[in-house]
Amino acid sequence: MTKKNTPKRTVTRRNVIKRAAAFGLVASVGPFIMPRPAKAAKTLKILQWVHFVPRFDKWFNEKYIKEWGKKNDTEVIVDNISIAQINARGAAEASAKKGHDMFMFNWPPPVYEDLVIDHAEIYQEVAKKWGKPIDLAVKSTYNPKTKKYYGFSDSFVPDPINYRKDLWDSVGMKPDTWDNIRKGGAAIKKKHNIPVGVGLSAEIDTAMAMRTIMYSFGASVQDANSNLVLNSKETREALKFVKALFEEAMTPEVLAWDASSNNRQMLAGKSSLVLNAISVTRTGESQKLPVTDNIWLAKAAKGPVRAIGLEHVMNVYCIWNFAQNIEGAKKFLIDFIDNYKQAFIESEYYNFPCFAKTVPDLKQLVAKDERAKPADKYKVLDDVLDWATNVGFPGYANAAIDETFNTWVVNTMFAKVATGAETIEDALKVADAQCKRIWAKWKEKGKI
Numbered sequence: 001m002t003k004k005n006t007p008k009r010t011v012t013r014r015n016v017i018k019r020a021a022a023f024g025l026v027a028s029v030g031p032f033i034m035p036r037p038a039k040a041a042k043t044l045k046i047l048q049w050v051h052f053v054p055r056f057d058k059w060f061n062e063k064y065i066k067e068w069g070k071k072n073d074t075e076v077i078v079d080n081i082s083i084a085q086i087n088a089r090g091a092a093e094a095s096a097k098k099g100h101d102m103f104m105f106n107w108p109p110p111v112y113e114d115l116v117i118d119h120a121e122i123y124q125e126v127a128k129k130w131g132k133p134i135d136l137a138v139k140s141t142y143n144p145k146t147k148k149y150y151g152f153s154d155s156f157v158p159d160p161i162n163y164r165k166d167l168w169d170s171v172g173m174k175p176d177t178w179d180n181i182r183k184g185g186a187a188i189k190k191k192h193n194i195p196v197g198v199g200l201s202a203e204i205d206t207a208m209a210m211r212t213i214m215y216s217f218g219a220s221v222q223d224a225n226s227n228l229v230l231n232s233k234e235t236r237e238a239l240k241f242v243k244a245l246f247e248e249a250m251t252p253e254v255l256a257w258d259a260s261s262n263n264r265q266m267l268a269g270k271s272s273l274v275l276n277a278i279s280v281t282r283t284g285e286s287q288k289l290p291v292t293d294n295i296w297l298a299k300a301a302k303g304p305v306r307a308i309g310l311e312h313v314m315n316v317y318c319i320w321n322f323a324q325n326i327e328g329a330k331k332f333l334i335d336f337i338d339n340y341k342q343a344f345i346e347s348e349y350y351n352f353p354c355f356a357k358t359v360p361d362l363k364q365l366v367a368k369d370e371r372a373k374p375a376d377k378y379k380v381l382d383d384v385l386d387w388a389t390n391v392g393f394p395g396y397a398n399a400a401i402d403e404t405f406n407t408w409v410v411n412t413m414f415a416k417v418a419t420g421a422e423t424i425e426d427a428l429k430v431a432d433a434q435c436k437r438i439w440a441k442w443k444e445k446g447k448i
Contacts, residue, residue, distance in 0.1 A: 040075040044328045047089065048104035050080045052279040052350060059346040068335060074328055083204070083259065087406060093320065101323035102332070106313045107204070107405070108140040108390070108397035110150050113447065116318045119149040122330055126337045130355040137354035139390040140314045140397045145226075145448055151316035152333055154340065155351035158384040159208060159312035161298040162266055162280045163273040164291075167192060175273055177302045178216060178241065185249030188272045196249040197271030199257040200242075200415040202408040206257070208310045208391075209275045210414045214238045215310075215393055216303025221404060221435065224394045226448045228439050231432040237304070239417045239424045246418035255415060267291060277312040278378065282348050285371045293373045297380045300387040311388050314397075315351065349378055400435075400442040409434050 046065075051057045057080060065076035081089060083106055093099030094115050119141065123133060137153040163175050171191060173184035185196035199206035214220060219234035246254075254261075262274040267284050269291045274280065284292030300309030319329045336343070340358035344351055349366055353359050366378040392401040404410065413431040416422040422430070442448045 042074040044076045044325050045100040046078045046102045047100040049083050053348050056347045097322040101325045102329040103318050105316045110399040111402050113150040119152040122152045125334050130357045133354045151318045153316050153354045155315045156311040157277045157313035158381050165296040166294045167272045182245045194272050195251045197262050197265045197274040200254045201257045203259045206411045215308045218305035222395050226395050243418045399447045400439045403438050
């Protein structure tokens, strides 16, 4: 998953100290206090990522929270961190039982179920006005074993195929199936020396891409009832395919990619195809890069079993049970959904709503974008819920899935097979053993 130009952040203690030190103004570092408006009776602390679309953070941090805070007699403080820092920060706050009132993860965090409130009340209140949330949100925030909502999802980010239309036209093919991606990618590499850019490293975009391929081949890590099913003939076929894709259409640099590498490569004209959010095209548009007009979007590619993709980012807000302002956090989320059409627009169609009725004209909006060339470039996303699914498909995003995802078990398995470091059988055996230990751990804890 993605991004990659970091926008300016809001003022932080560290930045102020750095600037003061540069001018010789700091002799010693004392507490840095942002004064509250005199009438603000409460404080609400929120942590979330630095959004891939700078416009969103500018609106949210400088306009929305201030207006909401004024109406609710609350000073809202937002801290933005990079996506790569989220896991470490979340673990630190969970360990210390101290930090922000509300913590936004960019993926389901069921491992923290015992440290967060039950968010069912928030879903219920929002549903009264906006109807039921999409299934993707429920599968990414609910534990059917414990009957608890360990988070609340306001939005998700589609993960379409980003491809160079000019290059694919040059070989007379479309990236609509995984077999065509292998064949067309190999032809483009041979003709133009430009490879397919699908990561094979320890990072989130690789984790998403490998699962997308697995699901399209009929494979998965678990079944609908949370039973481990990684060791299957379908997984073997997916591994065999990725090895062929790597050997025929890719280059070894993908083995060391980070989450922003596919963005950079595509915008530099060095990849024929990547799996990513619209951060690629939006960045190209904002920077007026010539290659952008040739980068088109496609729906999830079809495999032998189905055409399916993942959400690229799943925004999940968690209210810690040790938060200082639990009620304020609940109200903030309920009110935020009331304003979600504006959030969708400010994100430049990056954040898709988990309550569909909040953006009733979504299809019309994505069908005609003033910055896109062609204007209907983003129209392929209007039926994204027909092909986007959650991490943990066909089941829920449970704690075992979460640990497997964040320890890169699947990524490593595919990378070893693709490079020939291990046979399909050996790599699958190791991954399956790792998963068995993880599943046993969370079953003992009563979470699956």
